[in-house]
Amino acid sequence: MSVDPDWLDRDAVTDRLRTAGCVFAEEEADLLLAQFTGPELELAVLDRMAGEPLEHILGWAEFAGLRIAVGPGVFVPRRRSVLLLEQALAHLPRHGVLVELCCGAGALAAAVAGGRADATVHASDIDERAVACARENLEPRGGQVHQGDMESGLPTALAGRVDVVVANAPYVPSGQIDLMPVDARDHEPLIALDGGPDGTRMQDRVVAAATRLLAPAGVVVVEASRTQAEATAARMLWRGFAAEIVTDDEVSGTCVVGRRSVR
Ligand SMILES: C[S@@+](CC[C@H](N)C(=O)[O-])C[C@H]1O[C@@H](n2cnc3c(N)ncnc32)[C@H](O)[C@@H]1O
Numbered sequence: 001m002s003v004d005p006d007w008l009d010r011d012a013v014t015d016r017l018r019t020a021g022c023v024f025a026e027e028e029a030d031l032l033l034a035q036f037t038g039p040e041l042e043l044a045v046l047d048r049m050a051g052e053p054l055e056h057i058l059g060w061a062e063f064a065g066l067r068i069a070v071g072p073g074v075f076v077p078r079r080r081s082v083l084l085l086e087q088a089l090a091h092l093p094r095h096g097v098l099v100e101l102c103c104g105a106g107a108l109a110a111a112v113a114g115g116r117a118d119a120t121v122h123a124s125d126i127d128e129r130a131v132a133c134a135r136e137n138l139e140p141r142g143g144q145v146h147q148g149d150m151e152s153g154l155p156t157a158l159a160g161r162v163d164v165v166v167a168n169a170p171y172v173p174s175g176q177i178d179l180m181p182v183d184a185r186d187h188e189p190l191i192a193l194d195g196g197p198d199g200t201r202m203q204d205r206v207v208a209a210a211t212r213l214l215a216p217a218g219v220v221v222v223e224a225s226r227t228q229a230e231a232t233a234a235r236m237l238w239r240g241f242a243a244e245i246v247t248d249d250e251v252s253g254t255c256v257v258g259r260r261s262v263r
Pocket residue numbers: 075076077078081101102103104105106107124125126127130148149150167168169170171191192193202
């Protein structure tokens with residue numbers, strides 16, 4: 001494959017990305033130019049112009065200062081989920097046990113394991129491509145990854161012994177998936193996005209799993225959208241948790257923290 005060298009300089013790549021609608025064209029151009037050259041760079045730019053997520057092209061996403069491996073067909077960790085990480089860490093006791101359900105690439109679990117050598121960290125997802133990425137990200141940091149529907153793939157010995165269950169489960173209302181940006185809608189799997197009619201169906205399954213996994217003083221932390229957080233909190237209340245909505249405007253994050261009402 002022959003490549004016109006003028007096509008691949010920084011300005012040209014930036015222009016092409018901007019024309020294709022990339023808001024952060026300059027930053028994206030720098031990342032692509034740092035990783036690819038020649039025909040590979042040309043293909044990477046064409047893929048990006050066609051709407052493929054930058055992170056799938058690069059093969060990694062930045063999350064909480066870590067480089068997280070993320071392959072095609074796997075949900076790209078979002079910056080807003082740093083709030084979920086902060087809340088999970090705030091409630092994790094020394095030598096505590098944390099489980100990330102619906103872990104995708106396992107970014108949250110990897111960040112916990114990387115920063116808290118005292119903690120025992122497990123992560124689980126139903127999708128084998130996500131599980132493969134999570135293994136790459138979490139196992140070198142000392143955590144364990146499992147595959148299954150919700151908590152079904154976890155060691156049974158964890159039941160009733162977990163200090164923190166954390167999850168960014170799918171929470172887009174089914175009827176709003178068609179309105180999502182093309183990067184997500186066309187390149188992230190439906191199973192990673194679809195939260196049922198009001199977006200809280202999978203969150204409710206996480207909370208139900210938490211009732212089985214958590215130790216008596218354990219905490220469940222679930223990411224939500226700002227508009228649905230009240231409904232997510234209501235799901236938690238119904239399942240016996242005292243629920244608190246936490247927001248962070250800087251990262252546009254929202255999560256709901258559930259503590260068992262009886263402690
Ligand atoms: C929104 S993505 C979040 C991934 C990751 N937590 C993150 O924030 O980057 C939701 C994840 O839930 C997983 N998932 C969907 N249904 C599931 C189920 N029934 N059991 C376990 N995982 C599930 C998907 O495969 C996907 O990886």
